[in-house]
Amino acid sequence: MVNIIKDRYGYIFEDELINEINEVATIKEVKEGEKLIEIGDYIKLMPLVISGAIKIMREDSDGDELLLYFLEGGDTCAMTLACCMGQKKSEIRAVAETKATLIMIPVQKMEEWMTKYSTWRSFVLESYQNRLNEMLEAIDTIAFLKMDQRLLKYLKDKAMVTRDDVISTTHQQIAYDLHTSRVVVSRLLKALEKEGKIKLNRNSILVKDL
Structure with missing residues (x-):
């Protein structure tokens, strides 16, 4: 596992920390x-993403989901870190957007490494900042963009994290992620197709305007 950690995080962490991660962590493959x-x-375990993409969502009081951001290789989830450090219940749902490989680290190591390794402390703080910026962007998107702009941004983001301009999904799943109705999504997708920005296929969407 050392080589896997070094390939993804060797430019961030020193060898001593990489060796500690190797001793206590486990590799998890998710579908x-x-x-x-x-x-x-x-x-109980904090994920570091080696490959693939993870979707992070919140839920409102009615049980409807809202997409916050995606995690890619080299990322970790700031909201997971916050729950780990505070020993609180999770306020987010994390679902594999694609097949992914994760390194799972026991939470009790987190505080120890915060004081022991400056590289780990910098990584955690930078992760907080990156996720905060992404959540602010999500808020701005909801507050200031029209639904058709939100939808196109969502499709572009999804294509980028999956590294594929063909997105396999349903209108209903998009509606869940954007906290809107399937009817609205279907109408807007047809409008975007007429504008030449996407091409609709059965259970997939080709994003042209990347």
């Missing part, structure tokens, strides 16, 4: 659609 973290769970 597309597999749920990693559920709202209300106590988190």
Whole structure:
């Protein structure tokens, strides 16, 4: 596992920390659609993403989901870190957007490494900042963009994290992610297709305007 860690995080972490991660962590392979973290769970392991993409969502009081951001290789989830450090129940749901490989680290190591390794502390703080910026962007998108602009941005983001301009999904799943109705999504997708920005296929969408 040392080589896997070095390939993804060797430019960030020193050898001593990489060796400690190797001693206490486990590799986890997840399938597309597999749920990693559920709202209300106590988190015992913190994920570092080696490859693939993970979708992070919140849930409102009615049980409707809202997409916050995606995690890619080299990322970790700031909201997971916050729950780990505070020993709180998870406020997010994490689902594999694609097949992914993760390094799972026991949470008790987190505080120890924060004081022991400056590289780990910098990594955690930078992760907080990156995720905060992405959540602010999500808020701005909801507050200031029209739904058709939100939809196109969502499709572009999804294409970028999956590294594929063909997105395999349903209108209903998009509606869940954007916290809107399937009818609205279907209408807007047809409008975007007429504008030449996408091409609709059965259960997939080709994003032309990347």
